[in-house]
Amino acid sequence: MKITTMSLAVTFAMTSLAASADEAALRQKAIDAGLEPVPYGLQQVEDNPVTREKIALGKMLFFDPRLSASGVISCNTCHNVGTGGDDNLPTSVGHGWQTGPRNSPTVFNAVFNVAQFWDGRAEDLKAQAKGPVQAGVEMANEPEQVVRTLNSMPEYVERFGLAFPGEEDAVTFDNMAKAIEAFEVTLVTPNAPFDQWLEGNDGAMSDEQKAGLELFIDKGCAACHSGVNIGGQDYYPFGLIKRPGADILPPEDKGRFQVTETASDEYVFRAAPLRNIALTAPYFHSGQIWDLEQAVAVMGTAQLGTQLSDDEAATIAAFLEALTGEQPTIEYPTLPLETDATPKPRL
Amino acid sequence: MKITTMSLAVTFAMTSLAASADEAALRQKAIDAGLEPVPYGLQQVEDNPVTREKIALGKMLFFDPRLSASGVISCNTCHNVGTGGDDNLPTSVGHGWQTGPRNSPTVFNAVFNVAQFWDGRAEDLKAQAKGPVQAGVEMANEPEQVVRTLNSMPEYVERFGLAFPGEEDAVTFDNMAKAIEAFEVTLVTPNAPFDQWLEGNDGAMSDEQKAGLELFIDKGCAACHSGVNIGGQDYYPFGLIKRPGADILPPEDKGRFQVTETASDEYVFRAAPLRNIALTAPYFHSGQIWDLEQAVAVMGTAQLGTQLSDDEAATIAAFLEALTGEQPTIEYPTLPLETDATPKPRL
Numbered sequence: 213m214k215i216t217t218m219s220l221a222v223t224f225a226m227t228s229l230a231a232s233a234d235e236a237a238l239r240q241k242a243i244d245a246g247l248e249p250v251p252y253g254l255q256q257v258e259d260n261p262v263t264r265e266k267i268a269l270g271k272m273l274f275f276d277p278r279l280s281a282s283g284v285i286s287c288n289t290c291h292n293v294g295t296g297g298d299d300n301l302p303t304s305v306g307h308g309w310q311t312g313p314r315n316s317p318t319v320f321n322a323v324f325n326v327a328q329f330w331d332g333r334a335e336d337l338k339a340q341a342k343g344p345v346q347a348g349v350e351m352a353n354e355p356e357q358v359v360r361t362l363n364s365m366p367e368y369v370e371r372f373g374l375a376f377p378g379e380e381d382a383v384t385f386d387n388m389a390k391a392i393e394a395f396e397v398t399l400v401t402p403n404a405p406f407d408q409w410l411e412g413n414d415g416a417m418s419d420e421q422k423a424g425l426e427l428f429i430d431k432g433c434a435a436c437h438s439g440v441n442i443g444g445q446d447y448y449p450f451g452l453i454k455r456p457g458a459d460i461l462p463p464e465d466k467g468r469f470q471v472t473e474t475a476s477d478e479y480v481f482r483a484a485p486l487r488n489i490a491l492t493a494p495y496f497h498s499g500q501i502w503d504l505e506q507a508v509a510v511m512g513t514a515q516l517g518t519q520l521s522d523d524e525a526a527t528i529a530a531f532l533e534a535l536t537g538e539q540p541t542i543e544y545p546t547l548p549l550e551t552d553a554t555p556k557p558r559l
Numbered sequence: 560m561k562i563t564t565m566s567l568a569v570t571f572a573m574t575s576l577a578a579s580a581d582e583a584a585l586r587q588k589a590i591d592a593g594l595e596p597v598p599y600g601l602q603q604v605e606d607n608p609v610t611r612e613k614i615a616l617g618k619m620l621f622f623d624p625r626l627s628a629s630g631v632i633s634c635n636t637c638h639n640v641g642t643g644g645d646d647n648l649p650t651s652v653g654h655g656w657q658t659g660p661r662n663s664p665t666v667f668n669a670v671f672n673v674a675q676f677w678d679g680r681a682e683d684l685k686a687q688a689k690g691p692v693q694a695g696v697e698m699a700n701e702p703e704q705v706v707r708t709l710n711s712m713p714e715y716v717e718r719f720g721l722a723f724p725g726e727e728d729a730v731t732f733d734n735m736a737k738a739i740e741a742f743e744v745t746l747v748t749p750n751a752p753f754d755q756w757l758e759g760n761d762g763a764m765s766d767e768q769k770a771g772l773e774l775f776i777d778k779g780c781a782a783c784h785s786g787v788n789i790g791g792q793d794y795y796p797f798g799l800i801k802r803p804g805a806d807i808l809p810p811e812d813k814g815r816f817q818v819t820e821t822a823s824d825e826y827v828f829r830a831a832p833l834r835n836i837a838l839t840a841p842y843f844h845s846g847q848i849w850d851l852e853q854a855v856a857v858m859g860t861a862q863l864g865t866q867l868s869d870d871e872a873a874t875i876a877a878f879l880e881a882l883t884g885e886q887p888t889i890e891y892p893t894l895p896l897e898t899d900a901t902p903k904p905r906l
Binding site: 276289299302311490503541 | 641838892897
């Protein structure tokens with residue numbers, strides 16, 4: 213009995229050692245594949261120093277439905293901070309109950325994307341923030357009207373002054389966008405199991421998730437999905453190897469072609485960032501696939517020319533669940549009070 | 560010089576004494592008129608012990624758009640905790656961009672109302688909470704579908720179990736409403752300037768606000784608007800003395816008559832609670848009056864048969880601004896994760 217116990221102990225120790233060596237090798241492989249953890253600390257962005265005053269103002273603006281023509285829709289309507297930073301709809305519902313053309317991307321960790329929107333048409337978050345406010349199918353407002361609305365509320369005027377000190381006329385559409393960017397910069401989700409594992413905590417991911425990570429790299433997913441956001445870094449044709457069906461890739465939406473008008477950009481999209489992907493179904497720009505394993509399988513055939521087995525897709529999906537980070541803690545802002553000068557809602 | 564200084568000091572002391580006596584008399588007058596401060600501490604309600612677990616669950620439900628058929632509309636859409644607990648619209652926008660028949664009342668301090676809705680058709684908040692979820696022009700959902708949605712998410716199932724211990728099947732439409740009631744019970748706004756003044760802080764209201772309070776009582780407003788909520792306690796015909804125009808009192812909305820089918824209840828409504836009224840324009844069940852002074856003037860002619868002067872209306876409105884309390888501090892909840900079993904949005 214004693215010998216048996218001893219040999220079991222030895223076997224366990226050897227297994228642990230082997231596991232530990234495997235672990236280190238896999239970790240190095242992940243690093244070599246360009247996978248990075250969400251960094252700690254406040255990010256800074258170009259041309260817009262992030263200050264406490266700007267973040268506080270940006271949070272109000274993010275939650276303020278009065279940025280929309282109707283007074284009904286705020287940034288948070290489609291980028292709901294309680295549901296992974298998106299709206300869990302195929303495509304968002306906006307002004308007049310219209311549906312938009314593409315699935316709402318999560319606002320979480322968006323600061324780490326190379327550019328914003330599915331087609332990258334906004335170079336950063338401050339450029340992005342101006343889009344939905346003006347889009348007819350989203351908030352349907354005009355910059356002049358937004359500025360009029362903001363100027364009608366003394367608390368906003370004061371807060372814009374604090375956020376943009378030294379500017380004679382601080383209440384501008386550009387500054388609204390900069391303040392929203394400053395708030396969005398705080399919407400990062402650190403400490404995902406994958407990040408903890410990458411930083412040395414062997415137990416942070418399950419064996420299945422580690423196997424999924426290895427598959428994710430070996431099958432070639434990490435070729436497009438890397439960096440901090442495990443995606444969001446570059447543009448690729450959707451259907452690189454085999455074009456998916458029209459339900460997933462509607463022919464009328466030509467992706468980045470609409471931005472660059474370059475033939476080679478037809479059906480090109482920014483590789484989706486995969487952080488918190490388990491929270492943000494449905495998937496793809498068309499939002500027609502609700503199941504993460506199915507989305508992985510579609511990627512296999514469309515982008516890699518590989519028919520992943522159900523097991524492989526499930527294992528990769530298990531790894532993707534390890535990309536769910538700590539969700540931001542946000543105190544709901546009490547918004548500035550309207551006055552007689554505040555433009556009335558236009559439904 | 561010395562004598563002058565002394566006499567000034569004496570004059571000041573006498574004025575203070577006189578003011579202090581006036582102050583005490585006005586305070587007693589307010590108490591005699593039935594005006595009460597918002598009480599401190601957690602309220603308890605009938606048939607629904609308010610617990611920490613129930614509040615936490617109720618907060619999630621309050622912010623969860625998946626209670627609506629579309630997945631777009633939550634309680635907070637029309638009872639926005641950032642804008643005084645209402646939506647600043649004449650009447651709310653709901654499913655399919657339909658507008659509802661009446662102005663959305665604030666959820667803040669609603670626990671102190673005798674009953675809920677403009678016509679009092681729900682006896683309490685748990686009865687009220689079931690209404691908008693099912694109303695076709697609001698969230699347009701069905702109880703069975705709501706229960707299916709909640710049951711599809713393991714975190715909700717667990718939280719219902721914790722909030723309703725000992726119940727075999729805790730995930731019910733009734734329990735959803737009870738949890739929402741428990742959260743709404745926390746949405747009170749204490750320490751308004753009027754409350755501070757009522758509790759002995761002479762400086763908490765301005766002289767104009769005190770004059771407004773006196774007018775509010777002398778003109779007869781407090782006859783209907785009293786209690787903790789300065790209203791919300793009983794039902795009165797709108798147009799008791801003189802019926803307002805059809806813009807303010809649309810003839811097709813017969814108010815409490817629709818609940819009781821009693822002829823004397825035609826155009827009868829619950830007296831509006833006036834707490835935070837400065838935050839919740841537009842006014843009346845029809846939501847057609849945006850200006851508080853104008854709303855006060857309408858009340859003068861319609862309910863009191865008094866043509867208030869502009870000065871009087873402004874002075875009363877100044878008092879009403881002293882009813883704005885401390886807005887609740889709410890951390891935005893991270894909502895339970897959907898599963899494959901979660902019903903899909905139905906737009």
